[in-house]
Amino acid sequence: MNPKSNGHVYVVDDNLDIRIYLTDLLRQMDYSVESFDSAQSFLTQSFDVSPAVLVLDVRMPLMSGTELQQTMKDLGRQTPIIFISGESHSEEIIQAMKGQPIEFLLKPFQIQSLIDAIDKGLALDGQNRKNFIQKNEIRRKWQTLSARERDVFVLMLDGHANKGISERLDILPDTAKKHRANVLQKMQTPQLADLLALCKGLDPKAFE
CATH class of the missing domain: 1.10.10.10 (Winged helix-like DNA-binding domain superfamily/Winged helix DNA-binding domain)
Structure with a gap:
C-alpha cells in the first residue's frame, strides 16, 4: 500500500465497468485500490493490509458477497465491508446486515455516500489495528x-x-x-x- 494514500480499498465486483469506474475514481481521490472480479480472486490474491476497507458486490457467480463476508469472518479477517447492490431481496439485505457492514448502498448510489462509508471504514480498521497491537503487547508482558x-x-x-x-x-x-x-x-x-x-x-x- 502506498504510505501516502488516504487508505486502501478493495473493490470486488463481477461487473468490469463498475470495477474500472470505481478504481479510477478512488485512485484520483488518493486511495490505493485493488480490484477483483470475484470473491475467489479476492481470497487468493489479496494481501491483508491496514487500514483498508472492502467495497463488495452482493450478487456474484459462484460465491456471493454475503458468502465472502462469512468466509472472511471464519478466517479471522476483519476488514470492514461496504456492500453495493443493483438488486437485492430483503433476505439478502438482512443476511448482509447481520455481519455489521459499514454500509449497504443500492446502485446507483451517490459517490459521496460511498466516500463517507469508505472513510468511516478506514478509521474503524485503523483503530481496530491499534487495539490488536496493544492487546498483543499486553499479552506478551502478561x-x-x-x-x-x-x-x-x-x-x-x-x-x-x-x-x-x-x-x-x-x-x-x-x-x-x-x-x-x-x-x-x-x-x-x-x-x-x-x-x-x-x-x-x-x-x-x-x-x-
Missing part, C-alpha cells in the same frame, strides 16, 4: 508473570490493595507487596493507575 503474579494482577485490576491481596491469597502482606511491585515492573507500568489505564476494558481471562 506472559512474563509467574502464576502467583497473575493472581495478584487480577486482584490489582479489581482494586485490591496489599491487605486485600494477602487475605484473598492467604499470603503475608510483605509478600503481596513484593508481588505487586513485580507485576508493575514486568507490565512496565510505574503506578497502579498506569496499569489500570493500560488494561482498561480488557478481560484478563482472555490472556490465558
